[in-house]
Amino acid sequence: MRDTTPLHAFLNLARQLAREPCTELNWSRFVDLVDQMTAEAAIIVKLPVRTEKGASSRRSAIDPNDAQGIQTLYRRNRRRAVRVIISGEGMTCDIPTEEVEAHFRRVWAPSECDTSAYIPVEGREPMPSGPFSNAEVAKRLQKFENTAPGDDGLTYSHWRRLDPGCSILTEIINTCLRYRRVPAVWKRSVTVLIYKKGDVTDVTNWRPISLSRTLYKLYAGCIAGRLTDWLIRNRVLSPCQKGFLPADGAFEHVHTLNRSLEKARTGRADRCVAWLDISNAFGAIPHMALEAAISACGAGNGLVEIIRDLYDGASASVSVAAGTTAAIDIRSGIKQGCPLSGLLFILAIDPVVTAIQGEAELHRVLAFADDLCLIENSPEALQRSIDATRTRLRSIGPQLNAAKCASLHLSGCTPVGVRGTSFQVDGVLMKLLREGEAATFLGAQVGFNIVPRMASLAEITDIGLKIARSKLAPWQRIDALKTFFYPSTVHMQRMGTFSKSDWATIDRILRPELKKTFYLPQEASGEFLYGSAKRGGCGIRLLAEDSDIAAVDSSFKLLTSPDLRLASDAATHAKETTGRRLRKNADSTEVGLYLSGEENGVFRETRGYGGVTNVWSRARNASKRLGVSWTVDGDNTAITYDGAVLRRKQRREIMRTIRESLRLKRSETLTAKPDQGRAMECVAADLASTHFIKSGDFTRFADWRFIHRARLNLVPLNGSSSWRTGDRRCRRCGYTTESLSHVVDHCMRYTALYMARHNSIVARIKKAAGTRFQVIAENTTIGTQKLRPDLVIKRGKTVLIIDVTVPFDNRMAAFEVAARSKKEKYEQLRAELASEHGAAEVVPFIVGALGSWDPNNNKFMRQLCSRKYGDLMRKLCVSDTIRSSRNIYIEHITGVRQEPDLI
Template identity: 70%
Template sequence: QVLRRESPRNEMYNIVVASPELWRPREPSPAADDSSASSGIAADDDDLLGAPPPELDAANEFVDEEAHILMPDDTTPLHAFRGQFAALRAEPCSEEVWSRFVALVDEMTAEAAVIVKLPVRSDGRSSGNRTAIDPGDAKAIQSLYRRNRRRAVRLILSGEGQSCEVAVPLVEEHFRRVWAPSTCDTDIFPQVDGRDPVPMGPFQCADVSKRLGKFENTAPGDDGLTYRHWKKLDPECTVLTEVVNMCLRYKRVPPAWKKAVTVLIYKKGAKEDLGNWRPISLSRTLYKLYVGCVANRLTAWLTTNRVLSQCQKGFLPADGAFEHVHTLNRVLEKARTHAADKCVAWLDVSNAFGAIPHPALEAAIQSSGAGADFLEAVRDIYDGASSSVSVAGGMTADIPVRSGIKQGCPLSGLLFIMAIDPVVALLQGESADHKVLAFADDLCLVANSTTELQVSIDAAHHGLSKLGLQLNAAKCASLHISGRRPVGVRDTRFLLQGSPLRPLAEGEAATFLGAQVGFNIVPPLSTLAEIIDIGLRIARSMLAPWQRIDALKTFFYPSTVHLQRLGVFPKTDWARVDSILRPEIKKTFYLPQEASGEYLYGSTKRGCCGIRVLAEDSDIAAVDSAFKLFTSPDQRVAEDAAEHAEEVTKRRISKEPSIHEVGAYLSGEDEGVFREARGTGVASVWSRARNASKRLNVKWSLDGAPSVTHEGTVMGRKQRRAVMRTIRDTLRLKRSDALIAKPDQGRAVECVAAHAASSHFLREGDFTRFADWRFVHRARLNLVPLNGSSSWRAGDRRCRRCGYNTESLSHVVDHCMRYTALYLARHNAIVTRIKKAASTKFEVLSENQALGDQGLRPDLVLKKGPNIYVVDVTVPFDNRMEAFKAAAAIKNEKYEQLRVDLAAQHRCDAVVVPFIVGALGSWDPANDGFMRVLCSRSYANLMRKLCVSETISITRDIYIEHLSGVRQ
C-alpha cells in the first residue's frame, strides 16, 4: 500500500509502507483542523497534523521490494541459479559449456526482470523520445530519483536535456562512418618486457560486491535491470560472482552484452553537427559490473607498475585535475616572478574516444606487458560489438562498432589512456619540468619559448596522426605570457598545420579541467550566485525530503570541492552559502529554528544528519590540497611543492628557512621567527593552508616523510587520500558529542547514536512515511509541541487526556494509559518480526504463553540445537542509554528463574534475551548478539530497518492521536 500526503507547500510524497502483512492503513477519517483539539500547539507546528492522505491509484504503487524478496536465510529467488552456475564452473572449458552458460545468463536475466516486476520493454525503434517528466510533478520526480538520481537532479537544475533532431538515416550514416574500421601505426608503441601481467584469477564475492556498490544507479541497458535491482536480488553477490568469474575464466562475454544503445548528449555549437553531440553507450549492467571488476585490477596494475607517464592523470585514482591546474598556475606564476617567457597551448582532439582504432588498443595492451589473457578478454569485448543510436526521430539499426571505445564503459577510459600514452611520453621527453599536462584526451602543452611550443604542437599533431587521431585547430587555444617589462600577454600566433590557434588576450580565460586559467582574470561573481542557486533549487525541489538531503550530499556539496581546492572564493563566501542554505535544510527536516545546529552538521555515526559545513570544508580543502601536493606520486609535482613552500616561507621570514620552519609556517605558527614577520599580501596554496591549519589546529611535520596531525591523528603519505575525510569526520564527531551532552536535545540522540540502524532512513527513506519524517527529527530533539515539553512553558502542564501532572513526550508515547492498545500493537509488530526471522532455523516452543510456577508470559521461547532463548520485547523511551540498560536488567531479573527451569527441563543451555527498540526508533546494540544467531547478516540489516521504521510509525500515530483525538 502506498499513500500520498499533501504537505503545507502542496508537495506530494510517496510513503513507503514497511510490510503489507504487518502494516495496514486505517480507513481515512477527517482530522480535526481547529487548534481546540490540541491545546498547547503553536500555529507554526500545524504541519505535524494534517488530513489523512488519499490513496493512490494502484498503477502508481511503489513498495520497496527488498522486504519481500530477501528471506531470513539470506536468499532471494535469484539464488536458485547459483548451483547451476557453480556446476558449469566445475566442468572443463568447452564451447558447449559456454553455450549453456550463455543460455543460463539469459534465463537468469529474464527471471530477474520478473522478480523486480519490470514492465515489458518495447524495442524502441519507433521513437527515441523518453517520456517527459515535469520536475514540478512530485510523484514523477521522486520516482525518477529512485531510478536515476543523476537524471532527476539534472532535470531539476536545467530541465529535460535536448534531443538530437537530426534525421535517423543521417545519424545512421554518420555513425557507420565513425565506427568503421580504422588503422594506426603500431610502431609508436615501445615494447616493454619483464612486467607481471594483469591478474586474471577469479574474483571474491567481496570484490564484486564492492564494485557493485560504487555504481551510480544510472540508465540501464536494453534489459532494463539497474544496479539497484542486482543489489536487492543478490545482496552478497554470490550469484553475480559466479557469473563474473565464468566470463573471466573464458575471457568472453555473452553476445547479448555486446549490444548497446547510444544516446547523444548535446555539448555546444551547431546542433545539426553530430560532432557537437557526445555519444554515451548504455550497456547492460551485468556487462558493466564484469568490466568494472576487470578495470579495478587494471587500475591497480597500471599504478603499481608505473606503466603510464606521470603527466597523464585521467581515469586514475589521484587528484589529477587539481594537480594539473596547480602546476599550470605555477608555470604562469614563474613567468611573472622570474621575468621569463611561458607559452601554453590547449589542444582539442576531434572525437578522440570515438576515433581511437581498435588495433591501437590491442597494441597498447600487448606492448605494455599486460598479458595475453587480458588482451584476449579485451579483444572479445569489442569483437562483434554493435550499437543502435537513439535520437528524437527514433532508433537506428544496429551498427557494428569497429572503432573507438564505449563511453560509459568502466574499462574504456583506461584503455584509451594506455593507447594515447606514447604521445604523452613523446611530448614530455626527458625534461625535469612538465611539458605536457594530460587528462585523458585533454592535452595542455607548456614551453619556455615560442619556438619550443610550436615544435611541441607539431610533435603532438604527428604523434596523434600515427594513432589515427586528429586535432581541431578551431577549438584549440594558446597563451604567451612574458615576465619581462612590460609584464603581460604577448600576441603570438601558433599554427596547427597552417591554421592559427586562438590566442588569449589579457583578462581572457581558457577553461582547463573546470578551472579558469589566464592572465589577470577575475572569477565571475555569477559563479557564487550560481552555486547558491543550485543549492536552493535542490533544497526547494519536489523531491521527498530524504531525497533532497541525499541530492545535496551526493551532487551539490561534492561539486564545490574543486573550487575550494583552487581557493577561488574566500571562506567568508562559503559561510554565506551555509547561512542561506541552513533555513532550507531545517525546513526539510521539519525542524524549528531553535533546533540545535549540531543535529544538522554532526556525524551520521552519532545519530546526526551529516550535512557539510562549506566554510569549514574550505579550510579542510586548503590543508588537504597542500598536503596532496607534498605527497604527490608525480615526483615533479612533489619537488615543486617543496620548493614553492620554501620560497613562500622565505618571503615571510626574510631568510633561508629550515625544514622545521617551513612546517611551522604551514602550521600557522606566530611565535619565534614569525613574531615580527608580516605577510607578503600574495595569496598562494601555502598561505591558504597556513591560515586554514591555524583555524583547524592542524600541525605539519616535514622532517623526513611529510605528515599532518589533527586532534591526535597523524596522517602521512599512505593516508594522503583520507586527510579531508578524517578531519571532517573528527569535527562532525565533536559536534555530535556536544549535542549528546545537552541535557534536553541530546537525551534521545544518545540512544540513536548507539547504532547506525536507528537513522537508516536518512538517505533513502526506506520504509518511512512522510508523516513519520515530519515527526521523528523533532521528537528526537524533544521539540514537539506538548504542554509539558519545555520547562519554561507557562500555563497548564498536565496531560490533556489523563491528567498526569506533566505532558512530556515520554509520557505520551510510552506511559499514558489511554493508548495501552497502541503500545501493545507496537510491541507485537517487533515480536512478529522476530518470529518470522526465526522461522527457518528455530523451533518456537511458546509464544506469549504462561510458563513456570510464576506464570510468566515471555513473548517467545525459541530453541535451536542445544540452546533455548527466552525472548521478551520492550519499547522504553529513548532517555539516554541508561534507560535501555535498566530495561534489560529488569527483563533479566524477571525471567531468571524461568531460564533456569527451562534449562533443566530441556537439558540444554538457556539464555534470556531482552530485545529493546526505543519508542523513537533507537536500536539497542545489545540486540545484535542475538541477531547474529537469529538470521543471516543481510536479513538482519533488513530486519533492523523494519523494526526501527515500524516503531517510529506507530509512535508517531500515538502522538498525533494524542494531539488531535483522531485515530490514525
C-alpha cells in the same frame, strides 16, 4: 547454507560450465544459460515488455514538479533525476536519422595507423588473469551508479537484488574471462547523443555515449579495476597523464599550470601555454592502435584477446529524436560509456604524451585523458611542440581541432602581462587569450589578471536550493545533496576559488532549507544536521569547514604526490613561501611550523611579512583554524590531527578523517545538551536507529515529519519545554506535565496503543525465532511466581526468557534501568528454568519509544536469526515503533483515532 536467491536455480549449471573444457559446444551452452537467466531476471523484476524499435526514441519527459514522477525516477536513476531538477530534460538530437547514420558509418569505418610509436617494454609481469572473487565482483557492482540500462532493461540495482552475494554473477564473469570472450548480444548497444556546445545541427557537437547491457559493463568494470591497479603498480603511464586514474589529477594539473605561470611572472621569464582540443578523440583511435598499445606496455596477450573480442562484431544503433538508425558495425574507435574506454584511450595516446614531455625536469605537457595542455618557455618552442603533438597524434588517428584550441603568452618582463603572440594548428590561428580572459582547464579558470565570477557562486547556491526545494522525498533530497551537490564543490575548494566566508554564506542560505526538509523549527540544533551519521546525526557537510579541510588536504597531496616532478616543485614552493614569511632561507622544520600556523618565536618577529596568498598560505590559515600540525620531511611528511598521525600512505584519507572527527565532536555536543540531547544519546548508540534517513525504508512521510523534531524534543506540547509559561497539564488526562515522554509512554488514555506497539515487537521476535527455537510460553503465567514474560523459547538445553519493553528515550540510563528491572523481576524464574532445562537467561529486549535501538539487543539477535534477517528486523522494529508513537502523538493532539483497528 541453501541458496535461496531469485537466480539460485541457474547457479549449479553455471558452476558446472565454468569447470568444463573451453570448447565451442560448452560456450554455446554457456551463452544459452546467460540468455535464459537474463530472461528470467526480467520476469522476476517485472520489467515491462520491450517493444520493437519504433519510429521515435523520445523518452517520456519527466516534470520535476510532479512529486510521484520525480521520486520514481530518483529510485531508478538518481543522476538523471538530479539533472532534470537542476536543468530540465536534456536536449534531444533533431538531426535527421539518415544524416546521423551516414556520419557514424564514416566514423566507425575501419581505419589504420602507424603502430611504430608503440615500443615494446620488456620485463614486466603481465596483468593478472586469474578468476575474480565474489568480493571483487560485489565491490565493483556496488560502485556502479544506476544509469540507463542496455537493451535488456536490467539495471545494476536489479542485479544487486537478484544476486546479492554475486555468486552467479561471479561465475558468469569468470567464465567469460576464461574464454576471453563475451556473448554476441553483449556487443550490441544503443548510442545516445549528449549535446556538448555549438551548432546543434552539427553532429560533431553531440557526444556519443554507448548504452550496453549491465552484465557487459560489470565484466568490463572488473577488468578495468584490475587493469588500473596494474598500470599504477608498474608505472606504465607517463606521470603527466592524470585522466581516469585514482588520484587528484585535475587539481594537481591546475596547480602545476598556475605555478608555472607564477614563476614566469615573478622570475622575469616568458611562459607560453596551449590548450589543445582533439576532434572526436575516442572515436578516432583505430582498433589496431589499442592492440598495439596493450601489447607494447606488457599487459599480456590475455588482455589483447579480451579487448579484441569486445570489439570484434560489436555494433550500435544511434538513437535520435526521429528514431533509431540501423545497427552499425563499430570497426574503429573506442566506445564511450564502457568502463574500459578511458583506460584504453590513455594507453593509446601515452606514446604521444611521453614523447612531448621527453626528459625535461619541468612539466612540458599536462594531460587529463584528451585534455592536453602544452607549456614552453618561448613562442618558438611552443609552436614546435604544437606541431610535434599534431604530427604524433595524427600518426595514431586523432587530429587537433584548431577552432577549439587556445593559447596564452605571459611575460614576466616589464611591463608584466600578456603578449599578443599567435600560434597555429595546420596553418589555422588558435584563439589568443588577452589580459582578463580565461581558459577553462579541468574546471578551473586560468589566465592573467582574471577575477572569479561571482555568478558561479550564485549558480552553486542555486543548484543546492533547487535540490533542497525539489519534489523529491525528503530522504531523497538529503541523499541528492550528499551524493551530487556537496562533492561537486570540492574541486573549487581545492583551487581556493572562493574564500571561506563565501562558502559560509552558502551554508547559511541552505541551513533553513535543510531544517525544512527534516521538518524542524529554526531553533533546532545545527549539530543534528552536521553531526556524524554514526552517532545519530545527518552527516551533512559544512562547506565553510570543508574549504579549510580541502586546503590542508590539497597541500599534503602536493607534497606527497607520486608525480616526482610535482612533489619536488611543491616542496620548493613551500620553502619559498615560508622563506618569504621569515625573510630568510627556510628549512623543513620551519616549513612544518609555518604550515601548522605557528605565530611564536621567529614567526612573531617577522609578523607582517610575506603576505602572499597561495596554496601554502591557505593551508597555514586552515591548519591554524582546525588545529592541524605538520611535519615536513620528504617521504616522512605527515600531519597530526586530534591525536591521529596521517602519513603518505593515508593521503587519500585526510579529508574523510578530519571531517568525521569534527562531526563526532558536534554529535558529542548535541548529546550533551540537556533538552535536545536526551533522546539523541539513545539514538546515537546504534546505527539501526537512523536507518531510514538514507533511504526512507519502512517510513511514511508522516513518520518523517514527526520523528526528527520529536527526538530533539521540539514537538508542540504544553509541558515540552521548561521555559514555557501557562497551563502545562496534559490536555487529555490532566497530569501535571504534558511532556513527550508522558504522551508516548505514560498517559493512561493510550494504554491499548502502548500494548499494540509492544505486541508488534513481540510478534517480530516470535516470527524470527520460529526457524531456530521452540516457543515454550507466550504471554502466559509460568513458574512459581506466576509471571507472564512475553516469550519463553528454547534451543537445545538453553532457555531464553524474553520480555520486551519500550521505555522513553531519556538517555541510555533509562535503557539500563529498564534492563536491570527486567532481570531482577525474572531472576527466580530463570533459576527455576535453569534447574529444569540446563541453562536459562533473561533477555530484556529494549526499543525506545522514539525508535532508539538498544545495542544490548544485538547479542540476542545473533542467537535469534541470521545476520541478514537480523539487520532487517532491527529496521522493522525501529520503524514500527516510530509509526506507533507518531500515531499516539497525533491522536493526543487532534483527538482523532489513527489506528481504527484498535477501537
